[in-house]
Structures are given as structure tokens and as C-alpha cells.
Amino acid sequence: MTISTVLTQPQDLALLERSWQRSRDYGLLQAGRSDPRCLPPSALNQKQQQHELLLRYLRHSLPLFEQLQQGRHCRLIFADAEGTILFTSGDPHFGSKAQKMALASGASWHEQSMGTNAIGTALSEQKEICILGNQHFLAANQGISCSASPVLSPSGELLGVIDISSEAGEHGQDMMLTARLMALSVENALVMNHDDTHWILSLAPDAGSLQQPWSGIIALREDGQLLGANRSARHWLPELDLPAMLSDLRQGELTPVGSGLALLSRQPGRRPASRPAPEASSGLESTALKLMARCIPLLIQGETGTGKDHLVRRLHRQSGRAQGPLVAVNCGALPAELLEAELFGYLPGAFTGGSRQGRPGYIRAAQGGILFLDEIGELPLAAQTRLLRVLQEKAVTPLGSHAPEPVDFQLVAASHRNLAAMVTDGGFRQDLYFRMNGFSLCLPPLRDYSHDDFVRLVHTLLAELEEEVALDETALNLLGAYHWPGNVRQLKQVLEVAAVLADGGPITPAQLPELPNFEENAKAGPATGDLKSLADRLIVQTLDECGGNVSAAARRLKVSRTTLYARLKALKGN
Ligand SMILES: Nc1ncnc2c1ncn2[C@@H]1O[C@H](COP(=O)(O)OP(=O)(O)OP(=O)(O)O)[C@@H](O)[C@H]1O
Secondary structure (H helix, E strand, O other): OOOOOOOOOOOOHHHHHHHHHHHHHOOOOOOOOOOOOEOOHHHHHHHHHHOHHHHHHHHHOHHHHHHHOOOOOEEEEEEEOOOEEEEEEEOOOOOOHHHHHHOOOOEEOOHHHHOOOHHHHHHHHOOOEEEOHHHOOOHHHOOEEEEEEEEEOOOOOEEEEEEEEEEHHHOOHHHHHHHHHHHHHHHHHHHHOOOOOOEEEEEEOOHHHOOOOOOEEEEEOOOOOEEEEOHHHHHHHHHOOHHHHHHHOOOOOEEEEOOEEEEEEEOOOOOOOOOOOOOOOOHHHHHHHHHHHOOOOEEEEOOOOOOHHHHHHHHHHHOOOOOOOEEEEEOOOOOHHHHHHHHHOEOOOOOOOOOOOOEOHHHHHOOOOEEEEEOHHHOOHHHHHHHHHHHHHOEEOOEOOOOOEEOOOEEEEEEOOOHHHHHHHOOOOHHHHHHHOOEEEEOOOHHHOOHHHHHHHHHHHHHHOOOOOOEOHHHHHHHHHOOOOOHHHHHHHHHHHHHHHHOOOOEOHHHOOOOOOOHHHOOOOOOOOOHHHHHHHHHHHHHHHOOOOHHHHHHHHOOOHHHHHHHHHHHHHO
16 A cells, blocks of 8 residues: 555545545434444454554654644544554543543444544545544534544555544644654554564665654565565665665665665664574474465464464465565454455445545455455355355456456465354355365464473563563463463463563562453363462462471572562461
8 A cells, every 4th residue: 555645635625525425325414423333342452452563662652742742632543444443642631521432442433433534534545634623524523623644564554543633623734744753653663673673774865864754664584585664665665676785785884775875774682593583383384384385275263362363474474475465354353344345346436435446455455465364254155255256266356347357365264263163054155164274273272282382482472572581480380370261462461561560580470460260261270270379379388388487488489588478468468
């Protein structure tokens, strides 16, 4: 996707008219209520997890927002590509009570439910947009003004928008610029911190613009393979021979390239290449890669948080299609009525409410790369039939067209649902199931990991943390005894929290956060329960074995005496 960086003026009447027309076609009434659809907390949490890196970088850029909008009554919002708000910050007093609720996390600002608005319209038009007061379609939203700027992934997919909303009369043009700067800084952080990044190539027309948020950034692997680029660098890519440049360029020296300048630097804090890669291929992965080389579809099954998405990204990086796009589509997150249009694309005017230019669709966007259909079990039957035809004919016919267009992509599908059972129940087409299930991988839940695999994963996750941190054996054993209903996602979060609490020292049982005890899923045996009660049992047992000597027990537990006394006091209190 390319984005115009020219500020879209509010008087872009053609764009507004298109959006108002779509709002009417969605059946909305101007005088209607502004009640956004709201996600339940579990679904919101899942979406926030999917964007956890992006949200982390957004939080890191908050000082920029605060500095630029100091004292203004406005809110900063991030909404994902479906228009769902995943993050808000800024003036908590801005807006009426209703507006506060409508601008809260979980609310959807897709045009379909909210009509013309900066978030939904920026997503539909895929460009920066400012919607002022009465330019909103719903009268109920006309008290606010908003500016939204799209955020792209390192491979150019639309991830969502950053929006700044204020009272209608208090909206300055600088808010659009702030939203754009925030979007650029988040995009740049995503490119620079791409897993595996060893080299950063900065590009700009002159030395003064180098390393500004709007200059080009390309992330490269140790061997010069492209990992990602920000939106400015994408214009330069066609004229660059990256591996050759990597051998010619000297680190830290400004070098003329085409009509501009390039600066090569090593990613700060990048660990030496000799350190084993945390994602060394397992036997299963190398089998999957061999099959992918023959374009055989893969089906990945596993509970939530077991690492399906992570695996697909690893496979993409190691596959012959690494230079091609990885287009990830969550079939469960797209509204059913939009799914076919988004997946298969459509011609201009194919249906009322569609973008005037038509859309290529995700399948064509995956040309030469991988199409990852997550939650494939949520695909409606009509879309299943269409997808089957695409796989059989290796061609896609966009909505409104009769001319099939050849496509070449690797299909990887994933589901946490039992698809075979869905086939039996008639919820999933059997022929599609067989067609896309060339090879099936099942990712085990964390509770079924062997001790060695669990320890290996813990070390991989620790190695990914920003700061190096050690984990003592008692804490490791406690973690191993827990049943991890949220799988790798949950373990990763626990380690992140514990690392912060450890504050530079090793993680000991004292730093492990309290975890929910979903007993029904717990491992059998005496070592079940939440971490806190496991830790308490261990403390009592150790103290017993040390004959009540607190100093000896603290030494054995590898915690300070003060920590042990504090735990004992809390235990007594209970
Ligand atoms: N092998 C791994 N190494 C390091 N991190 C991992 C690994 N597997 C998963 N993760 C991390 O765990 C979290 C959850 O993984 P992921 O999103 O891939 O799970 P999922 O099975 O796709 O979940 P869902 O079904 O809920 O979408 C992510 O933050 C991911 O980076």
C-alpha cells in the first residue's frame, strides 16, 4: 500500500461525498444514535495481544504526543485495520460522557456502524484524513473533529490508524501532523526492531534529513536480506541492490546512492551473530519448508497463544518466498459481509459502499508471497466455495468481474477450532478442508511441553527481552509446574513483568506475578495451583527442611531474608 503524505484538506469534497454515500448505503440515518459496536473484553484483549509490539512502541512515543499537544483537550487513539479502538491516551476530561464511551477501547469506528469519521474513512480510503465537526455523517458525532493517519507494517500492510480527536472547535491542523509523526515513529520502530535485524540502512535526499522520522529506513538481515522498510524507503527499493550495497558500504559513513545519501549502521544492542538463533528450525519446521517449496498448503492447528502466528512468520522468513509479502488475514475479525470483497477484491462500482477505485483484495496482495488465513474456521460457507475455486484454478475473479486473474501464493491456514469436527457438522466444506490441508502441524499447548522444551522456550523468551535477565532455578521450577491456559502468550507476559520487577537482578519466586488458577485445566499431581500458592507451599516446605532457620531457607530459596520475612508475614495474615 502506498500512502499520500500530503495532508488531505477537509475540503476534499469528492472524498467526503463518497464516504457519506457509503454511510447511506450502510443504512445509517444522520439523526441516528452513535452507538459503536463494542468488543467483549476477551476479544479486545486478543486484538491487543496481536498488536502488542505496535502498542508498545506507541506507548514509547507518547512523550512526543504530550510535547506537541501540551495542554490541549484532545485524545490520541489507535484503531486496528477493522476500526476497533485498541488504545487511547490524552485528556480524560475531553468530550461528553457518551463520547468518552464511544472513544474507549473496544469500540468500533468502522464506517459501517459510525458513518463518515476520521478512523473509519481513513481505513476505507487508505489515506490520511481530517474530519471536522459537521463533516461527520452522524449528527451525534458532529461535536468532535478528528485527524487520522494510517500505520503500515514493515512489509506495507495496513495495520490501523492513529487518530487525534478533539472538541469540534478546538481542532488544529497541527493535530494531523502530530498523528502523522506518531504513525511514522511507530512504523519506524517496527522496521528497526524487526526480529533478526542486524543492519539498518537509512536513506534521505540530503544529510540534514537523514534519520528524521520521515527519512527512509530499511532493515536487513546479517546477509543483506530485506526484512522490512518504512514508507519512504519503499520508493527507493526498486533501485537498490541490497546485498551488493551491504558489501560496498562502510558502517557509519555517508555514501551517495542514486539521487540521495545512505548511511549503514548496525542495529544497536543486536546480539553477536554467533549466539544461537532462538528460532532454529525444528524437524517439523524443515518438513514444512520443504513442502512450501512445492507450494503445498499448510494447516496449523493449536490452542490460542501456542504460537501459530509466530510460526508462520518464522516459516515466511526462512522460505523461498521471504522476499514476497506475508499477508495475514484474521477471518474471524472481518465482518462477514465485507470478507469476500476484502479477500477476493472487487472492481470499481462492484457494489454499493465499495471504494470507488475498487480493491485488489488480500489474495492478489499476497502475489509471490504467503497468504496466511488465521481462524479459517470462521470463513462463511460462500467464501469457502470461492476460496476452493481459487486454489483449484490458481486464479482469482474479483467481485464484479468475469475475468479470472492468475495468482501465485502459498496458502497457510490456521485455526484453534477442530476443523475435522466442523466438517462432520457441516460447518466447513470437506473438499476445501482436504485441499488446504496438504500438511497439518499441530502446536501443542504449553502444559504438554517436555521439561527440556519448556526450559528452552523460557530461555528463548528471556533472550528476546530488551535487557538481559537471569532466572533462578526455583522460579523456573515454579513456572514449569503451572498449567499455562494462555500458553506461550501468557508465559511471555509473565516473564516480561517479572523482568521489570527484578530490576536488573535475577528473577526469583518473589518477582513472579500472581496467576489465575483455572483448576480444570491444571496438570494432575501435587504441583498444581497458581504461582503464589505454589511459592507459598515451597516456602513452608523449605523452612521446615531448614528447621525454621529463616536465613538458611532464604539462602536455599535464593531470595533475600527481607523478601522471605515479607512472604511469611503475608502467609501468617492468611
Ligand atoms: N516459539 C516462540 N518463540 C518466541 N515467542 C513465541 C513463540 N511462540 C509464540 N510466541 C509469542 O507468543 C505470543 C503468542 O503467539 P501467537 O500470536 O503466534 O499465537 P497464536 O497461536 O497465533 O494465538 P491466537 O490463536 O490467539 O491468535 C506472541 O507474542 C509470540 O511472539
